Amino acid sequence: MTQQLTLALSKGRIFEETLPLLKAAGITVSEDPESSRKLILPTNDPDVRVIIVRASDVPTYVQYGAADFGVAGKDVLLEHGGEGLYQPIDLNIAKCRLSVAVQEGFDYANAVRQGARLRVVTKYVNTAREHFAAKGVHVDLIKLYGSMELGPLVGLSDAIVDLVSTGGTLRANKLVEVEHIIDISSRLVVNQAALKLKRERLQPILDAFEKASKAK
Ligand code: ATP
Ligand code: MG
Numbered sequence: 001m002t003q004q005l006t007l008a009l010s011k012g013r014i015f016e017e018t019l020p021l022l023k024a025a026g027i028t029v030s031e032d033p034e035s036s037r038k039l040i041l042p043t044n045d046p047d048v049r050v051i052i053v054r055a056s057d058v059p060t061y062v063q064y065g066a067a068d069f070g071v072a073g074k075d076v077l078l079e080h081g082g083e084g085l086y087q088p089i090d091l092n093i094a095k096c097r098l099s100v101a102v103q104e105g106f107d108y109a110n111a112v113r114q115g116a117r118l119r120v121v122t123k124y125v126n127t128a129r130e131h132f133a134a135k136g137v138h139v140d141l142i143k144l145y146g147s148m149e150l151g152p153l154v155g156l157s158d159a160i161v162d163l164v165s166t167g168g169t170l171r172a173n174k175l176v177e178v179e180h181i182i183d184i185s186s187r188l189v190v191n192q193a194a195l196k197l198k199r200e201r202l203q204p205i206l207d208a209f210e211k212a213s214k215a216k
Contacts, residue, residue, distance in 0.1 A: 164177055
C-alpha cells in the first residue's frame with residue numbers, strides 16, 4: 001500500500017524557501033500558490049500533495065494530522081507550544097529575529113529601571129509575556145494581527161514585539177530595536193503518529209531536507 005503524504009506550507013517566503021529543499025527530495029510542486037487559487041497543490045509525486053495555509057495555522061494542521069508534516073517559523077512554534085509535534089530539523093530558512101522596539105527618543109532602559117508599566121503590542125503574546133516576566137519588566141500586552149509598528153506611532157503602546165530582519169520597516173517608522181528576544185528560523189514539524197505509521201515514506205524526505213538545509 002502506498003502512503004499518501006500531505007505537506008503544510010504557507011504562501012510567500014516559506015513556500016519559496018522550501019521549494020529547493022523539496023527539489024533535493026525529488027519533489028516539485030506543480031502549481032504556484034501566488035497565481036493559483038487552489039489550496040491543495042499536486043506535486044510530481046502522485047503520493048505527495050501540498051496544502052497552503054496561514055503561517056500560524058501550520059502547527060495546528062500538523063498537530064491534528066490533517067497534514068503529515070509542515071514548515072513553520074520558530075516564532076509560530078513558540079506561540080503555539082509545539083504540542084503533538086515532532087520537530088526534527090532546523091531548516092535554516094526564513095531567518096530573522098524577534099525583538100522589542102520603541103519609538104526613537106523613548107528611553108526604554110530608563111522606563112524599565114523605574115519599574116514603569118509598559119504597554120506592548122504584539123502578535124506573540126505568549127512569547128512576549130514570558131520574555132518580560134523573565135526580565136521582571138511590567139507589561140500590559142495588547143494583541144494585534146499585523147502592522148505592529150503603528151502601535152507606538154498612534155499612542156496605542158510604548159513598545160512592540162515583532163520580527164525584524166533588515167530593520168528597514170522599523171527605520172521607515174522611526175522605531176529602534178532595544179532588545180533581541182530570540183533568533184528565528186523555520187523548522188520542519190512532523191505529526192507524531194505519521195512519523196511512526198508513514199516512516200518508510202517520510203524518512204527519505206526528512207533526510208534530504210536535513211542534508212539540503214545543512215548545505216545552506
Ligand atoms: P499571515 O500573513 O498569515 O498573518 P505572516 O505575515 O506571519 O502570516 P509571513 O510574513 O509569510 O507570514 O511569515 C511567515 C514566517 O516567516 C514567520 O512566521 C517567520 O518565521 C518568518 N518571517 C517573517 N518575517 C520575516 C522576515 N522579515 N525575514 C525572514 N523571515 C521572516
Ligand atoms: Mg506577513
